[in-house]
Amino acid sequence: MHRLFPSEFFHFEAMRLLSFTPYEGCEIAEFLDAVGKIRDCDVESWYCAWMEAGVRAEEVAAEAEQAANREAARRAFLRASNYQRAAQFMLNGRNPSTEPRILRVSETSISNFGKAQYLMDAAVVKLEIPYQDITLPGYLYLPAPSKQLPGKLPILLNTVGGDATQEEIFFILPREGLELGYAVVTFEGPGQGLVLRRDKIPMRPDWEIVVTAVLDHIVEHAKANPKYNLDVNKFAIAGSSVGGYLCLRGASDSRVKACISVDPFFDMWDLLKGRVPEFLIHAFEAGGFVPDYIWEIFANIVSTVNPQTKWEFNHLRWMLGVQTVPDVFRRMQEFTFKQRDATNWLEKVKCPVFVTGAASSMYAMPEISTTKIYNSLAHLGEKRVQWIAENPYDGGYQSKVGALGLLNMKAFAWLDSVFDIDRKIPYKKMGRIDGAPSSKGNSVVDVPFSHVLGRNERDDCLYIAAQQKNSGVNIASVRGRQAGYR
Incomplete structure (x- = not known):
């Protein structure tokens, strides 16, 4: 590539x-x-x-x-x-x-x-979601009337990830959701977007607490505004990368009826594996005999030769609300589906789940992320679906970068099936344009009836005033044919 x-x-x-x-x-x-x-x-x-x-x-x-x-x-x-x-x-x-x-x-x-x-074309409502002693910024998007599905609108709740903003993620699932008739809610929580930049509140691993606050607000908002026609019994939640982990945490809320987790991690600490020598990982996990300042020196040396690592360490300090690299390591270990009592946290998720992986990811390889999550959702049976992409053009990059159209197609086909949405493509009927004889012979062109400009009521024929330049063909008429309009 x-x-x-x-x-x-x-x-x-x-x-x-x-x-x-x-x-x-x-x-x-x-x-x-x-x-x-x-x-x-x-x-x-x-x-x-x-x-x-x-x-x-x-x-x-x-x-x-x-x-x-x-x-x-x-x-x-x-x-x-x-x-x-x-x-x-x-x-x-x-x-x-x-x-x-x-x-x-x-x-x-x-x-x-x-x-x-x-x-x-969509209507947009700016949200201020109560959360502890602040408000979380959010947007509620309502699809244009021509895009809306019959009945009440199902709601896609899209959480942000570790380094995106709600304005950026609009270009992915939310925009496509609006085209397909879903109402969409985006929001930024602790450690994200303005909540991090302006309010300086770090991310928390128990994201279900945040999602519960958002769901509470949307339900109340829907009750207060029946004109929005929101179906609060059809909440889906989605997120990508770090957001893929966060949305799975949020999916434990019983009001969530479907979850789209794009290229998540099972354990944030696992993301260091393959990027840091294994003996160093084990040394930190063992604890005690390597003082913190040694880890700080190690991180500074690596950051000097690797700009990506420097960016990651500095961003993680900021996002997680800590000052030192050892504290980053400790905090990362809290973002996990592992439990100290060896039970399976993901058993709390009862709704159908669509989880994806990216074999060309520079972060979460499928075998330590997607596959572990999929296996941990065994209690869902056929309600769990896994898609692992190998090549970048098939969605093999992290977060399906470069293949967002494919992600949208697969994710919404699955979500439609969960919500029993029977979608049909409204193919346009076609008319037939007959060209007058010319030196180049007869010309017959099929065009949608929406392109026809006039109608002669006397003989019930459709007419169009047009000329095909450089062809010698004067288009005389459009004849509507009742049998299939060809």
Whole structure:
């Protein structure tokens, strides 16, 4: 597969952004221009290139607004938001708790996303979800009337992961869900998005507590707003990577009726295996005889030669709310489905589960993540489904980067089956255009009736005024044929 950067880290993160092109989060020429300005593993060049792309997209959005071009303006605002999100992402590899650009650029990204929301076909409700002594930011999306399913709307609750934002994850399952008639809720909890950047609250492993608060709020919101037509008996939850772990925790709430867990981990501590020498893993697990400062020295040495490791250690300190690498290691071991009494935590999940794996992942290999989770869900029987992708074009990269369309197709086909949604493709009926004889012979073209511009009531024939240039064919009429309209 062609590589965008020599390093796996920058290549993957660039692919992550490029993946959003079909969903209005990226433009190919803008992307290639930015990538051409980035030096591999150079954080500042990454930041500057995507900030420049964001400014250019903002200018396009302003021009589109002046021209009253709603579609172009929405797309440009979405791209600006996504480029700005990508710009601040790499700053996490510095000292994110004291880097002022992270919050400032994040807020600009959110502002542009909000401008795009006003131009969407879907209705968008901004949520403030009560959680302890703060509120969690969220969005409720309602599909356009033309997209809605019969009856009340099933609800997809999409949790963010370890380094994404709710604005970014909109481009994946939520956007496709709206096209297919699902109501969608996204939110950011502790250790994520604004809750981390603004409120400085770290992530917690028992994510079911967070999901319960979100579900409570949505149920109350649905009762207070019956016009939204939400079906609170059809909640599905989804998440990717770290979010795949978090959504499985949330799926233990009995109100959740289906779970889509994309490339999760079984135990966060396992993510170090294969990246850190095994004897060091065992030494830390044994504890005691290696003082903490030695681990700090080790992490600093590795970070000096590996920019990805530096980014990961600094981001984990920030996300988990600790200061030292040994404390990162200890905190990571709390994010697990293992239990001290050797029981299976995943037995608390009673709803159907669709769990995926990525054989080309640079993080959670399927055998230590997806397969362990799938086996731990044996009590679900046929209600559990596993999909492990081998190659990048089949979804083999972490979080299905580069193959989001395939993820959407498989995930929603499964979710439709869980919710007994019988979906049909509404193929358009076709008309027949007969071309007059010419030097090139007769021309017959099938076109949808929606393209026909007029109707002659006298002889019940359909007419179109058109001319095929450079063919010598004058299109005279469109004859509607009752038998299949051909």
